[in-house]
Amino acid sequence: MADGSVSGASRRQFIQMTAASGGLMLGFSLAGKGEAASAATPINAYVSLGTDGLVTIVAKNPEIGQGIKTSLPMMIAEEIDVDWAKVRTHQADNNPTVYGRQFAGGSMATPMHWDQLRMVGATARALLIAAAAKAWGVSAADCSTTPGKVVHKASGRTATYASLAARAATLTPPEPKSIRLKDPKDYRIIGKPQVQVDAPALVTGKPLFGIDVQVPGMLYATFEKAPVFGAGVASADLSAAQAVKGVRKAFVVEGETNLSGLLPGVAVVADSWWQARKGREKLNIRWKAHQTASQSTAGFNAQAQALSTATPLRTERKDGDFASAIKGAARTVEAAYAYPFLAHAPLEPQNCTAHFSAGKLEIWAPTQNPEAGRQLVAKTLGLKPDDITIHMTRCGGGFGRRLANDYMVEAAWIAREAGAPVKLLWSREDDLRHDFYRPAGWHYLSGGVDATGQVVAWRDHFVTLTDGSGKPASSAGMSATEFPARFVPNYQYDLSLINSGIPTGPLRAPGSNALSFVIQSFIDELAHAAEADPLAFRLKLLGDQGKVGSTGQETYDAGRMRGVLKAVAETSGWGKTKLGPRQGMGVAFHFSHMGYFAEVVQVTVSPKGQVKVDKVWVAGDVGRQIVNPAGAINQVQGAVIDGISAALGQQITIEHGQAVQGNFHTYPLLRMASAPPVEVTWVMTDNLPTGLGEPALPPVLPALCNAIFAATGQRVRQLPIDLKAV
Amino acid sequence: MAFRLNVNGKVRQADVEPGTPLLWALRDSLGILGPKFGCGIAQCGACTVHIDGKPVRACVTPVDAVGTAKVVTIEGVGGSDLGARVQKAWQELDVAQCGYCQPGQIMSATALLTHTPKPTDADIDAAMNGNICRCATYTRIRAAIKLASGQKTEV
Numbered sequence: 001m002a003d004g005s006v007s008g009a010s011r012r013q014f015i016q017m018t019a020a021s022g023g024l025m026l027g028f029s030l031a032g033k034g035e036a037a038s039a040a041t042p043i044n045a046y047v048s049l050g051t052d053g054l055v056t057i058v059a060k061n062p063e064i065g066q067g068i069k070t071s072l073p074m075m076i077a078e079e080i081d082v083d084w085a086k087v088r089t090h091q092a093d094n095n096p097t098v099y100g101r102q103f104a105g106g107s108m109a110t111p112m113h114w115d116q117l118r119m120v121g122a123t124a125r126a127l128l129i130a131a132a133a134k135a136w137g138v139s140a141a142d143c144s145t146t147p148g149k150v151v152h153k154a155s156g157r158t159a160t161y162a163s164l165a166a167r168a169a170t171l172t173p174p175e176p177k178s179i180r181l182k183d184p185k186d187y188r189i190i191g192k193p194q195v196q197v198d199a200p201a202l203v204t205g206k207p208l209f210g211i212d213v214q215v216p217g218m219l220y221a222t223f224e225k226a227p228v229f230g231a232g233v234a235s236a237d238l239s240a241a242q243a244v245k246g247v248r249k250a251f252v253v254e255g256e257t258n259l260s261g262l263l264p265g266v267a268v269v270a271d272s273w274w275q276a277r278k279g280r281e282k283l284n285i286r287w288k289a290h291q292t293a294s295q296s297t298a299g300f301n302a303q304a305q306a307l308s309t310a311t312p313l314r315t316e317r318k319d320g321d322f323a324s325a326i327k328g329a330a331r332t333v334e335a336a337y338a339y340p341f342l343a344h345a346p347l348e349p350q351n352c353t354a355h356f357s358a359g360k361l362e363i364w365a366p367t368q369n370p371e372a373g374r375q376l377v378a379k380t381l382g383l384k385p386d387d388i389t390i391h392m393t394r395c396g397g398g399f400g401r402r403l404a405n406d407y408m409v410e411a412a413w414i415a416r417e418a419g420a421p422v423k424l425l426w427s428r429e430d431d432l433r434h435d436f437y438r439p440a441g442w443h444y445l446s447g448g449v450d451a452t453g454q455v456v457a458w459r460d461h462f463v464t465l466t467d468g469s470g471k472p473a474s475s476a477g478m479s480a481t482e483f484p485a486r487f488v489p490n491y492q493y494d495l496s497l498i499n500s501g502i503p504t505g506p507l508r509a510p511g512s513n514a515l516s517f518v519i520q521s522f523i524d525e526l527a528h529a530a531e532a533d534p535l536a537f538r539l540k541l542l543g544d545q546g547k548v549g550s551t552g553q554e555t556y557d558a559g560r561m562r563g564v565l566k567a568v569a570e571t572s573g574w575g576k577t578k579l580g581p582r583q584g585m586g587v588a589f590h591f592s593h594m595g596y597f598a599e600v601v602q603v604t605v606s607p608k609g610q611v612k613v614d615k616v617w618v619a620g621d622v623g624r625q626i627v628n629p630a631g632a633i634n635q636v637q638g639a640v641i642d643g644i645s646a647a648l649g650q651q652i653t654i655e656h657g658q659a660v661q662g663n664f665h666t667y668p669l670l671r672m673a674s675a676p677p678v679e680v681t682w683v684m685t686d687n688l689p690t691g692l693g694e695p696a697l698p699p700v701l702p703a704l705c706n707a708i709f710a711a712t713g714q715r716v717r718q719l720p721i722d723l724k725a726v
Numbered sequence: 727m728a729f730r731l732n733v734n735g736k737v738r739q740a741d742v743e744p745g746t747p748l749l750w751a752l753r754d755s756l757g758i759l760g761p762k763f764g765c766g767i768a769q770c771g772a773c774t775v776h777i778d779g780k781p782v783r784a785c786v787t788p789v790d791a792v793g794t795a796k797v798v799t800i801e802g803v804g805g806s807d808l809g810a811r812v813q814k815a816w817q818e819l820d821v822a823q824c825g826y827c828q829p830g831q832i833m834s835a836t837a838l839l840t841h842t843p844k845p846t847d848a849d850i851d852a853a854m855n856g857n858i859c860r861c862a863t864y865t866r867i868r869a870a871i872k873l874a875s876g877q878k879t880e881v
Contacts, residue, residue: 205829
């Protein structure tokens with residue numbers, strides 16, 4: 001028997017786990033006010049049935065705006081066969097023993113849970129049928145269900161799930177092999193637009209987010225770290241900070257040198273956050289010298305330029321003979337592409353509430369990756385992971401930023417030091433200047449097409465950042481199977497590295513959010529060199545192949561990509577639309593996170609170089625089923641505008657080892673007046689349903705840049721877009 | 727120092743220092759958590775509340791400047807028919823992704839509709855441009871404003 005029960009003043013749920021034959025059974029009752037007050041009977045780890053007919057379904061993963069708190073329970077509810085209106089969802093705590101991996105990343109939740117959670121629901125349904133059959137003395141095979149009820153057709157008997165719950169909970173779950181999942185044509189919940197479960201709370205301002213957590217006796221903290229990443233504290237005027245009204249304590253955190261760990265800084269703990277911030281202003285911190293202070297964006301650019309003509313560090317992939325092929329090509333193009341560091345800038349600044357008491361730590365965190373946070377906190381504070389409980393709050397955006405748990409380990413450390421529950425809250429400046437940035441990168445490309453307009457030679461000398469390990473820094477790499485590898489007979493990918501002390505990490509569609517811009521823009525250059533239509537040129541490049549990729553490589557289904565490309569050609573009126581002066585359309589496609597997306601952007605560029613995106617058309621193939629169409633379209637529209645936002649104005653510049661931009665006036669996010677309409681079309685194919693948080697983003701950047709070229713003849717080879725006036 | 731604030735129709739006392747932004751008086755002193763902190767410099771609009779019906783960024787409004795004016799937050803905006811209609815439209819179209827900015831968006835939208843019952847796209851652009859949505863739900867924000875104002879809408 002394992003005991004997963006946790007105590008705590010504000011803990012609303014009581015969890016008890018019992019091992020049962022056939023697998024782990026998790027029982028829980030919801031005792032907090034506003035939640036199911038009637039006795040709820042657990043059927044399995046995810047499902048419990050109330051006597052009031054309500055069904056409570058656990059949402060296992062962090063909700064960051066991707067809609068997972070709704071879509072995963074939809075999978076379960078569909079197979080239990082209940083009315084969605086009767087379903088209540090309940091956010092799980094971090095509990096990988098019961099729920100497996102609980103994270104928001106890589107657009108992985110849909111493909112990972114599609115079979116698993118439908119089975120959870122179907123197993124619960126089978127137990128309810130078995131309970132009814134037993135009570136009626138009939139064969140389970142002769143029973144079926146209508147939403148919320150088991151039915152024995154022959155005798156006309158029915159029983160509500162609620163009335164069967166207690167008996168069902170005592171039965172042994174059937175063998176998975178005996179479970180039959182619903183035929184998709186019978187779906188009542190999946191595939192129908194469902195308003196997200198938190199919508200009523202969101203529109204009325206209910207406290208849902210990490211920043212809204214309140215714990216009795218809670219204090220508020222700020223934490224100032226060195227502007228130069230990882231620099232230590234030389235001195236700080238702690239007494240001046242402590243003299244500020246409301247400040248309880250100010251102290252130095254020695255921290256570590258590892259950029260992913262607890263960094264050095266100075267904490268100020270006060271009765272309110274504004275007081276903590278006022279105290280922070282008095283700290284007058286002096287920072288120790290640090291080697292990263294010599295690094296800058298200008299310096300990285302210069303190093304990349306120098307490396308571009310030098311012998312590469314190594315060759316990552318070599319197919320055919322690039323050198324000969326480029327000599328024999330009918331037309332050739334050479335171009336240098338570059339993209340900047342980007343911040344994630346989720347609108348809810350990083351925060352975390354922690355309470356250390358009697359050797360145990362309770363944490364409330366907006367995190368995309370709670371278990372990694374628990375391990376980091378355990379290691380840093382010298383605690384056992386079992387002594388740390390993490391409650392997952394709704395996240396005010398994630399975009400990959402909250403895969404790192406730096407703010408969690410800071411809150412934990414500060415709370416232990418303060419001897420009281422503490423809510424740590426970063427300022428926007430803290431957030432933009434202490435991110436794990438989308439890494440900057442540089443690509444030096446040469447390509448050639450033959451007389452028929454086929455790409456015959458492609459070389460990318462990719463210059464990227466490394467933390468000194470000899471490998472690209474986090475999210476700074478490019479796979480050796482990245483398109484157009486395997487589609488160009490003479491293909492070479494060379495790599496060179498620049499040492500960097502700038503923290504980097506995954507940003508929504510990591511890798512792809514930069515690589516698609518480079519690759520699909522350069523394909524456009526080759527298309528124009530070949531005097532070919534950019535869309536037809538791309539279809540030709542994809543060829544007539546099906547799945548491409550041998551064992552151990554990521555498979556690329558060229559057929560699915562042709563499908564979305566043709567679909568977007570249709571919806572956008574490609575080649576048929578009459579365009580005005582300085583107006584143009586651009587196309588691009590990209591495969592990432594198991595999703596195939598092709599997009600067309602139409603722009604109008606003013607003579608001063610101002611870009612107005614008129615409209616975007618998207619065609620996406622994420623398999624045979626869209627789980628929640630309402631959320632799915634929202635994700636795609638958001639991803640597309642997110643990509644445009646990055647392309648049009650965003651960059652983090654490094655000077656003296658520090659991030660220059662600190663708030664939204666220097667790191668602009670796209671606003672209402674600039675948001676184009678985004679028309680989304682699904683191409684349904686008989687493949688595993690996959691995720692939508694990321695794959696719609698990458699192709700919009702090159703489609704936009706290609707549209708600008710079509711409108712103006714100016715080729716964008718560096719982001720953010722900065723056009724010359726004519 | 728004690729400030730008496732009229733918030734959502736009730737007079738409440740916030741014990742904060744002069745100069746404290748209204749946002750922090752609401753959040754940390756009064757426990758009114760709907761208005762959100764996003765930037766602290768009136769760039770994102772997540773903290774938008776109404777003061778005597780006008781949309782105001784609470785993060786840069788000193789509590790001393792509020793006086794006896796009526797403060798309405800997302801928690802209270804549903805008290806008016808219009809506010810309730812806007813909230814309903816937001817829910818019906820499921821505007822939110824992460825939802826963090828939406829209290830501010832709803833406050834700005836309600837203020838717009840108060841004086842412009844049938845806003846054009848240009849009216850919406852002008853009134854909503856101070857509210858950032860990092861998830862970029864602008865398409866649905868626009869549609870929800872139109873829905874709440876009884877105009878034809880497309881998502």
